[in-house]
Amino acid sequence: MKLTTYTILGLLTFYALVMVTSAVGIMNDYLLRIINLMMINIILGVSLNLINGYTGLFSVGHAGFMIVGGYVAGFMTTLLFGITKDTPYWEALPLFLLAIFAAACVSALVGFLIGLPVLRLTDDYLAIVTIGFGEIIRVVFNFITFKKKIGNWELDIGGPRGLLGIPPLSNFTIIFLFTLFTVLFIRNFVFSRHGRACIAIRENEVAAHMMGIPITKYKVMAFVLGSTFAGIGGALLAHFIQLLHPTMGGFMNSVEYLIIVYLGGMGSISGTIVAAVALTGLSEFLRPIGELRMVLYGILLVILMLKRPGGLMGQREFLFLLPERERKIYATQNR
Amino acid sequence: MLLKIVNLTHFFGGLKAVDDFNIEIGPRQIIGLIGPNGAGKTTVFNLVTGFYKPTMGKIFFQDEDITGLPPHVITSKGIVRTFQNIRLFNNMTVLENVTIARHYRMQYGITAAVGRFPSFHREEHEVEEKALEYLSIFHLDSKVHLPAGSLPYGQQRRLEIARALATEPKLLLLDEPAAGMNNAEALELMHLIKKIAEEFRLSILLIEHQMPVVMGIAERIHVLDFGKTIAVGPPEEIKNNPKVIEAYLGEGALE
Numbered sequence: 001m002k003l004t005t006y007t008i009l010g011l012l013t014f015y016a017l018v019m020v021t022s023a024v025g026i027m028n029d030y031l032l033r034i035i036n037l038m039m040i041n042i043i044l045g046v047s048l049n050l051i052n053g054y055t056g057l058f059s060v061g062h063a064g065f066m067i068v069g070g071y072v073a074g075f076m077t078t079l080l081f082g083i084t085k086d087t088p089y090w091e092a093l094p095l096f097l098l099a100i101f102a103a104a105c106v107s108a109l110v111g112f113l114i115g116l117p118v119l120r121l122t123d124d125y126l127a128i129v130t131i132g133f134g135e136i137i138r139v140v141f142n143f144i145t146f147k148k149k150i151g152n153w154e155l156d157i158g159g160p161r162g163l164l165g166i167p168p169l170s171n172f173t174i175i176f177l178f179t180l181f182t183v184l185f186i187r188n189f190v191f192s193r194h195g196r197a198c199i200a201i202r203e204n205e206v207a208a209h210m211m212g213i214p215i216t217k218y219k220v221m222a223f224v225l226g227s228t229f230a231g232i233g234g235a236l237l238a239h240f241i242q243l244l245h246p247t248m249g250g251f252m253n254s255v256e257y258l259i260i261v262y263l264g265g266m267g268s269i270s271g272t273i274v275a276a277v278a279l280t281g282l283s284e285f286l287r288p289i290g291e292l293r294m295v296l297y298g299i300l301l302v303i304l305m306l307k308r309p310g311g312l313m314g315q316r317e318f319l320f321l322l323p324e325r326e327r328k329i330y331a332t333q334n335r
Numbered sequence: 336m337l338l339k340i341v342n343l344t345h346f347f348g349g350l351k352a353v354d355d356f357n358i359e360i361g362p363r364q365i366i367g368l369i370g371p372n373g374a375g376k377t378t379v380f381n382l383v384t385g386f387y388k389p390t391m392g393k394i395f396f397q398d399e400d401i402t403g404l405p406p407h408v409i410t411s412k413g414i415v416r417t418f419q420n421i422r423l424f425n426n427m428t429v430l431e432n433v434t435i436a437r438h439y440r441m442q443y444g445i446t447a448a449v450g451r452f453p454s455f456h457r458e459e460h461e462v463e464e465k466a467l468e469y470l471s472i473f474h475l476d477s478k479v480h481l482p483a484g485s486l487p488y489g490q491q492r493r494l495e496i497a498r499a500l501a502t503e504p505k506l507l508l509l510d511e512p513a514a515g516m517n518n519a520e521a522l523e524l525m526h527l528i529k530k531i532a533e534e535f536r537l538s539i540l541l542i543e544h545q546m547p548v549v550m551g552i553a554e555r556i557h558v559l560d561f562g563k564t565i566a567v568g569p570p571e572e573i574k575n576n577p578k579v580i581e582a583y584l585g586e587g588a589l590e
Contacts, residue, residue, distance in 0.1 A: 185449050192448030192455065193434075193441050193462075196427070200435045203424035210384060210422075212410035212439035212502055221445075267426075315426060323451075325459070329428070329480050 003327065006196035007320040015176055019279065022172070034284050036172060039179040040237050046269055047184050051268035052258070054190055055222035056202025057119070061130030062230050064137045064259045068110055069103035069231025069248030070238035074166045075157055077239065083167045096169040100235045102176075108224050115223040120216050121171040126223075134251050141246035150284060162245035163238075164283025170240035178236060182229050183321075187269055188318055189225065191323045198222050199267070203238030263304060265311030270318040275311070336398070336413070337362050338383070338506055343392035343563075344346060345375075347381055352378045354562040356392070358540075360506065363426060365532055365539045367553030367570075369546075371582055376542045380508050383408045383540075384416050392496040396506070411439050412470060416500045416508035421491050425484030429475055429494060432483045433466035436501035472531070473497040473537050493527075500535060507532075509541045513548050521545050525552050527587075550574065558582065 009051075020034065021027035046061045076099035077083045083092045118129045145159040157163045189195050197218045200208040209215050238244050260279055264271030282300075286293035304312070319327055336357055339551040343356040347371060358368050368376050379482065381387045383394055383407040394402045396412055415436075424432050436544045441462060443454045470476045473493040478486060483494060499507060512528065513521035525548045532539050535557075543549040558566040558573060560582040566573055573579055 058563050188449045188451060189445065192445075193443070193444055194448055196431060196435055197438055198433075199427060200424050204422045206386070207418065207422035207424065208435065209386075209406040210410060210416060210418075211436045211498065212407045213406075213435070227431045228354055311371075332480060 002117075003320050004324065011180070013192055015173075018172055018176075030180045031107075032172060034169070034280065036175050038242055038277045038280040039175045040170075040233055040240065041257075041260060041280050042273050043182045043233040044257050045264065045272040045276045046183055047226045047233065048257045049261045049264070049266065049269065049272045050186050050198075050222050050229075050260055051226035053268070053272075054202060055198040055219060056196065057219060057223060058124050058127040059130045059223065059226070060127050060251070060254050060258065061134040061137075062226070063251075063253035064130065064134035064249045065107045065111060065227040065230035066234035066237065067141065067246070069234030070244050070248070071157065071163065071234075072106045072231070073099040073103040073124055073174050074163050074238040074244050077164050077169065078163065079157070082171070084165070085167050087167065089169075092167060092169055096132070096174075096239065103231045103235035104228045105231075105328055107234070108228040111128055111224040111227025113222065115220045115227075119219040119223060124189070130254075131251060134249055134254055138246045138248045141244075141249065154203030158244075159284065160246065162243055166238050166242045166244065168239060170236045170238075170243055170270030173238070175236055175283070178232060181234070183269060183273070184223075187321060187323070190269070191326055194218070194221070202267070259301065262309075263301065265313035265315060265332050267315040268311065268317055269315040270316070270321050271311050274313065337396065339395040339398075340397070342381075342384070342453075342548045343382060344390050345378055346390045348574070351562050352390075353382065353559075356559075356562075356564060358557060360538050360540060362505075363532065363536055363538055364555070365411075365541065365553050367530070367549040367556040368542045368559065369544070369556060369573075370559035370565075373561075375562040376559055377510055378512055378562075379559075380416055380542065383409075383508065384414060390494075393541065406471065407439065408575045410502055410504075410581070413503075413505035414508065415504040415506075417495045417499050417510055419510040419514065421427075421495055422487075423491055423495060423498070423511060425481040426482055428480050429470065429483050429486065430463065430466055430479040432494060433469055433495070433498050433501045433518065434462050436464045436498045437465060438477060439502070449556060469497045469501045470494075471483075472500075479567060488515060492516075496527075496531070500531065503535075506538045509539060509543075511542050511544060513534075513543055513545045515547075518545075521548050522551075524548070528552060542578070 018027065024034050032120060044062060044066060051057050051059045077096055081095045083095060114129060114133055118126050142160045145156045159251050197213045200213060201218055205215060260275045261272055264275030283293060286296060319330060339393045340358045343353055345353040356379060361400045370376055376546045382389050385404050388403045393400060396414060401409055401412060402453060403489040424435065441458050443458050451557060467476060470479060474493055475490060475497065486494060496512065513524050516524060528539065529552050530536065541553060554572060556566055556568065556570055558579050565582055566576045
């Protein structure tokens with residue numbers, strides 16, 4: 001109970017600290033942007049960890065689902081509702097939340113449509129299909145130029161130019177709350193009979209099937225849940241960086257989320273959070289050396305994989321991230 | 336009749352792995368299934384538990400046709416098996432391994448799990464109690480929070496049986512439970528199997544290579560060779576059956 005109280009206090013302090021320091025100008029916009037980006041990467045990393053880390057599937061198309069969510073939400077707020085950066089925030093907020101919800105639903109649907117046929121097969125077909133999906137999404141958004149007239153403005157989702165002029169609706173509070181929601185949701189899912197079923201499938205698919213677990217159902221469930229949160233992350237990202245570009249859904253972006261998951265540790269929410277924060281911070285920190293940072297990135301990864309093949313955290317969790325029952329167990333086994 | 340298999344035949348491409356296999360298992364019977372390597376014993380298990388769909392033949396469980404149902408449905412009907420090569424969830428704790436077996440009996444949905452509703456806490460508490468009961472029968476209660484993969488071999492075998500029993504089956508299929516054990520361990524296991532069959536009112540179909548084990552507990556033995564059933568009968572009869580000896584020792588061995 002005590003640790004839970006401390007965790008809540010810690011989160012509140014973090015929130016208050018960021019709010020206050022950015023309000024009085026100690027924290028500059030640049031730093032705040034990095035913090036926001038870290039949190040969005042946490043959402044995407046943790047949701048991918050549910051698919052790849054906990055359930056043992058191999059999705060390589062996470063950015064694809066992200067961009068689907070991004071485009072759905074971006075289209076709704078920018079084109080459908082006609083929200084601009086001058087729209088009063090409290091007027092725009094409910095519509096923004098609606099757009100996020102829609103983004104989550106569409107990403108879930110796309111995840112379901114892709115997952116259902118592919119996950120009935122036992123081998124690693126998912127990797128191939130999700131690579132293909134990411135590329136298809138990129139090409140599709142390159143080609144769609146949906147045109148719509150609002151007043152004198154003719155708007156379209158841009159095709160290869162990208163969707164521009166998305167209102168900056170993702171502020172620190174919104175992103176913070178959604179990150180909290182995502183982490184809590186996935187943690188509670190993982191530490192339940194459903195999450196156990198997913199982990200059992202990862203550990204031994206045949207035995208899990210024999211123990212009465214409908215494996216296709218749980219694979220699809222994990223995949224759809226992960227895709228849903230990717231869609232939410234995409235919606236937040238779109239309204240944060242204020243533009244969407246088809247290439248953002250491509251393979252290389254998916255690889256970035258894969259790196260977050262594998263660096264942090266497959267099957268560790270804590271690891272994903274650490275890795276998301278570290279990698280986002282690192283790539284900002286190394287910005288002065290330009291493209292060379294990708295080289296450094298690669299070297300760093302190779303070293304880490306050699307030294308800690310299970311990722312930074314392996315399958316361990318920070319105590320404060322665990323539900324109470326598991327926390328007690330961890331305390332007794334000190335692994 | 337608990338399990339009834341009629342004319343079960345299975346091909347792997349052109350290879351007839353199981354050829355016209357028939358068996359009837361009543362309640363609370365222990366039946367042995369023996370034969371040389373590659374005789375098709377494990378294939379029979381895979382067919383009964385739904386991992387393979389038979390080319391021909393029918394499988395009835397409690398007078399219900401279960402041919403071709405997927406494994407998790409067959410488990411929920413009351414048939415469960417262990418594996419020749421141990422298949423535990425190595426990175427999960429001993430306790431979690433057993434709670435997985437109770438999964439299909441649990442009710443709470445995703446919303447209850449994510450929202451930590453009272454039904455979640457109640458069922459999780461119940462399942463833990465139940466799992467601990469099974470673990471204590473197999474003397475694993477001091478190891479509950481250790482990763483299953485860290486247990487020594489013999490305990491892993493016991494855990495696999497405990498996990499299978501936790502699904503509350505009516506028919507337990509054991510695939511070489513004494514594999515890799517010495518005689519003393521095998522005999523101990525035999526007593527344990529006998530005990531659980533009585534305690535849980537189970538029927539058991541047992542594949543075993545260690546003859547003392549299977550001869551000691553099976554009331555009837557089916558002998559397979561190249562997919563064909565070459566002998567059926569009580570242990571005493573099987574022991575002296577020339578066909579069986581020939582299958583094991585090779586043609587002409589008796590001359």
